[in-house]
Amino acid sequence: MPSVDITVRLNDQLLLQNPILTASGTFGYGDDVPDLVDVNRLGGLVTKSITLHPREGHSPPRIAETPSGMLNAIGLANIGVDRFCDEKLAFLASLDTTVIVSIAGSSFAEYQEVMEIIEARQPGIAGYEINVSCPNVKEGGMEFGVSAQMTEGLTRTLRALTDRYLIIKLSPNVTTIADIAIAAEVGGADAVSAINTVVGMGIDPLTGKYQLSTGMGGLSGPAIRPIALAAVFKIAQVVHIPIIGIGGIMNIEDVVMFLRAGAHAVQIGTANYRDPGIGVHIARDLPSYLEQLGIQQLSEVRGTAIP
Numbered sequence: 001m002p003s004v005d006i007t008v009r010l011n012d013q014l015l016l017q018n019p020i021l022t023a024s025g026t027f028g029y030g031d032d033v034p035d036l037v038d039v040n041r042l043g044g045l046v047t048k049s050i051t052l053h054p055r056e057g058h059s060p061p062r063i064a065e066t067p068s069g070m071l072n073a074i075g076l077a078n079i080g081v082d083r084f085c086d087e088k089l090a091f092l093a094s095l096d097t098t099v100i101v102s103i104a105g106s107s108f109a110e111y112q113e114v115m116e117i118i119e120a121r122q123p124g125i126a127g128y129e130i131n132v133s134c135p136n137v138k139e140g141g142m143e144f145g146v147s148a149q150m151t152e153g154l155t156r157t158l159r160a161l162t163d164r165y166l167i168i169k170l171s172p173n174v175t176t177i178a179d180i181a182i183a184a185e186v187g188g189a190d191a192v193s194a195i196n197t198v199v200g201m202g203i204d205p206l207t208g209k210y211q212l213s214t215g216m217g218g219l220s221g222p223a224i225r226p227i228a229l230a231a232v233f234k235i236a237q238v239v240h241i242p243i244i245g246i247g248g249i250m251n252i253e254d255v256v257m258f259l260r261a262g263a264h265a266v267q268i269g270t271a272n273y274r275d276p277g278i279g280v281h282i283a284r285d286l287p288s289y290l291e292q293l294g295i296q297q298l299s300e301v302r303g304t305a306i307p
C-alpha cells in the first residue's frame, strides 16, 4: 500500500481526507447516488445550490452536448431551504465526509436568510460555498460575482453569520478574476473555489432554434479546463487563502495539474455524469500516482508550477 499522505488541511478546523470533492449541482444532495459509490470516500461533497424558495428551474431543453463538454441552463432548480433542512440535513450530517452546502440568492438578504435558517438548525456540516454567479435583482440583474465590491460585501455579510468554513465560488465571466478573489479574501472568506461555468450557447443550424431554452447557458467539462487552470494559477499568486480548483477535471492527471497550479483541493462536476464513481476512484488511485512521482505528501506538489 502506498504511504503517501493525501489529506488536505484547509484550516485549523477542517481537514479533508483527500483533495477530491464533488461540484455543486452535479451530485444532487448526495443521497441519490448509485449504491456502488461510497460517498464517504470522497474528500467532500458540495450540495446543489439552495435558495430561499423552491425553484423549478428553466424549462427544457436545459442541457445540450458540445464538443468536449456540455451546456446547461438548469436555472438553480432546488427544493428550497425549508425542505432542504427537513429532508436532507440529517442525512448529510450522518455522512463520514466533509459536507459543504452551496447557497444561491438574488439579493444579499436572500443569501443571508438561507444561511440563517440553516445555521439555526445547528447542522452537522462543515461549511458553505457561496454561488455568486447569480443576478442581483436589486442591482439591475448584474451578477454578484462580477463586482469586487459586491463580492466583498456579500462575503462580509455572510462571514458575520457563521464560524463554519466559508468558500466563495468565483465566476470566470469577469474581466479580472484575481481581483474578485482578493475581494473575497478581504471580506473574510476561508477559501475561494474557481470556476463556475463559462457563458456559452448553441444554435441549431437547420431550424435556428437555441439548443437551450434560455439561449445562453453555462459551458462545463474538458472544454473549460484550460480556462479554469489559468484562473487558479492567477488567483494563487494573489491570495493567501486556499483555492479549490474546478473545471473539466476528468482524471488524476487533471487533478495534479490543478494542484501544481496552486489548488489545495479540486471539485469534479460534469465528469460525474459519465461516471458518478469518478471522484471516489481518483481519490483511491491518487496515492500510488503520487508515489510514482516520488512524492510523500500531497502538499509537495501544490503550487510547483508557480514561478
Ligand SMILES: Cc1cc2nc3c(=O)[nH]c(=O)nc-3n(C[C@H](O)[C@H](O)[C@H](O)COP(=O)(O)O)c2cc1C
Pocket (backbone or CB within 6 Å): 023, 024, 025, 026, 048, 049, 070, 072, 074, 076, 102, 131, 169, 195, 196, 197, 219, 220, 221, 222, 224, 246, 247, 248, 249, 267, 268, 269, 270, 271
Ligand atoms: C448540470 C449542472 C448544474 C450545475 N449547478 C450548479 C449549482 O447549482 N451551483 C453552482 O455553484 N454550480 C453549479 N454548476 C457548476 C459546477 O459546479 C462547476 O463549477 C462547473 O460545471 C465546472 O466544473 P466541471 O467542468 O467539472 O463540470 C453546475 C454545473 C452543471 C453541469
